[in-house]
Amino acid sequence: MPDWLALYYDDPIEISHGEGRYVWDSAGRRYLDFFGGILTTLTGHALPEVTKAVGEQAGRIIHSSTLYLNRPMVELAERIAQLSGIPDPRVFFTTSGTEANDTALLLATTYRRSNTVLAMRNSYHGRSFSAIGITGNRAWSPTSLSPLQTHYVHGGVRTRGPFAHLDDRAFVEACVADLKDVLGHTRPPAALIAEPVQGVGGFTSPPDGLYAAFREVLRDHGILWIADEVQTGWGRTGDHFWGWQAHDRSGPPDIVTFAKGIGNGMSVGGVIARAEIMNCLDAQSISTFGGTQVTMAAGLANLTYLLEHDLQGNARRVGGLLIERLRAVAAQLPGVREVRGRGLMIGVELVRPGTDEADPRALAAVLEAAREGGLLIGKGGGHSTTALRITPPLSLTVAEAEEGAAILEHALRSTY
Numbered sequence: 001m002p003d004w005l006a007l008y009y010d011d012p013i014e015i016s017h018g019e020g021r022y023v024w025d026s027a028g029r030r031y032l033d034f035f036g037g038i039l040t041t042l043t044g045h046a047l048p049e050v051t052k053a054v055g056e057q058a059g060r061i062i063h064s065s066t067l068y069l070n071r072p073m074v075e076l077a078e079r080i081a082q083l084s085g086i087p088d089p090r091v092f093f094t095t096s097g098t099e100a101n102d103t104a105l106l107l108a109t110t111y112r113r114s115n116t117v118l119a120m121r122n123s124y125h126g127r128s129f130s131a132i133g134i135t136g137n138r139a140w141s142p143t144s145l146s147p148l149q150t151h152y153v154h155g156g157v158r159t160r161g162p163f164a165h166l167d168d169r170a171f172v173e174a175c176v177a178d179l180k181d182v183l184g185h186t187r188p189p190a191a192l193i194a195e196p197v198q199g200v201g202g203f204t205s206p207p208d209g210l211y212a213a214f215r216e217v218l219r220d221h222g223i224l225w226i227a228d229e230v231q232t233g234w235g236r237t238g239d240h241f242w243g244w245q246a247h248d249r250s251g252p253p254d255i256v257t258f259a260k261g262i263g264n265g266m267s268v269g270g271v272i273a274r275a276e277i278m279n280c281l282d283a284q285s286i287s288t289f290g291g292t293q294v295t296m297a298a299g300l301a302n303l304t305y306l307l308e309h310d311l312q313g314n315a316r317r318v319g320g321l322l323i324e325r326l327r328a329v330a331a332q333l334p335g336v337r338e339v340r341g342r343g344l345m346i347g348v349e350l351v352r353p354g355t356d357e358a359d360p361r362a363l364a365a366v367l368e369a370a371r372e373g374g375l376l377i378g379k380g381g382g383h384s385t386t387a388l389r390i391t392p393p394l395s396l397t398v399a400e401a402e403e404g405a406a407i408l409e410h411a412l413r414s415t416y
């Protein structure tokens with residue numbers, strides 16, 4: 001039985017402070033943070049620009065409620081709306097990714113007057129009742145009860161499952177056929193929700209263009225596409241600012257949800273949708289803590305730094321080097337099945353050597369050995385897989401990437 005509220009490591013680490021890409025524990029030990037908090041530290045720990053903005057804002061006012069306009073919220077909403085690519089966009093701020101997805105599901109089901117939704121196998125969308133209810137990854141979904149009728153489709157995992165042997169084009173065709181088949185025997189769904197790259201599922205993604213192909217089918221049926229960008233947004237994947245842009249042949253999604261890195265650790269989440277979708281609710285709604293001045297000030301300073309320093313480009317360059325370096329190590333270790341990902345969203349899938357089976361023990365051992373070496377990494381998986389998840393702040397330097405890769409190589413070699 002997994003521990004639902006598990007802490008990492010046999011002897012949990014107590015973090016006391018951080019700077020840049022490093023954190024320190026309460027005993028004064030330094031770690032290179034290859035998990036970026038939990039993809040929450042986008043530009044770096046204790047980034048002076050963000051800390052200053054938060055301090056100055058806190059000195060003026062922390063929160064005046066969302067009943068009143070506040071300038072940092074309006075400014076951040078305008079900037080995110082502009083970056084979204086969604087026509088006539090509106091932004092609603094929440095305090096987490098879960099709440100963002102819940103809101104997106106509320107909007108879609110209300111707009112389309114259907115409580116049926118489509119989700120991807122192996123997906124994760126958060127821990128509220130409806131977000132857990134639609135989550136396809138069993139390891140993260142402790143209940144099978146859901147307020148929504150959910151049907152799951154293939155495509156989120158490229159290298160496993162019944163279509164894994166197909167080339168990219170045939171894979172996409174098979175997934176589209178599966179989607180059409182599902183639509184043939186369900187009530188008309190309101191939306192398909194999908195992570196462009198599956199996060200806790202182990203950083204698995206379909207071939208570029210899958211969601212564009214899905215989109216054509218969805219449009220024919222009047223079904224909305226919700227892109228869950230909680231992990232993939234803000235340039236994390238290097239090639240694109242939003243993960244959905246790898247599939248943008250047919251334009252932006254109807255609804256985008258975001259959270260994690262935008263506040264650089266402050267609780268900022270939200271939903272972006274066309275005005276006609278956002279305004280379909282006929283009851284009042286506020287998020288008491290969504291859009292507070294102090295979190296919005298953090299988001300604004302963080303986004304400004306990210307764009308001015310082209311951290312998306314840095315993620316592409318440094319992430320590319322890191323992937324190459326890790327693939328060279330993987331080629332020598334039979335327990336490393338695959339190094340995948342793009343930018344600074346890198347998955348390292350571990351298997352029992354000589355088999356294609358998940359290896360939770362090796363995963364735990366690598367994590368402990370990396371910690372010993374002064375490196376923090378994430379873990380994940382699903383679909384009977386185990387994977388390391390590497391998502392440092394997007395400001396990672398080449399020297400730091402090299403340092404982390406060397407520690408990880410040592411941890412892998414000492415495990416296998």
Ligand code: PLP
Binds near residue numbers: 095098195228
């Ligand atoms: N959606 C995705 C893709 C996530 O990875 C997560 C969290 O890991 C969530 C939603 C939920 O976000 P939060 O933990 O901020 O509620």
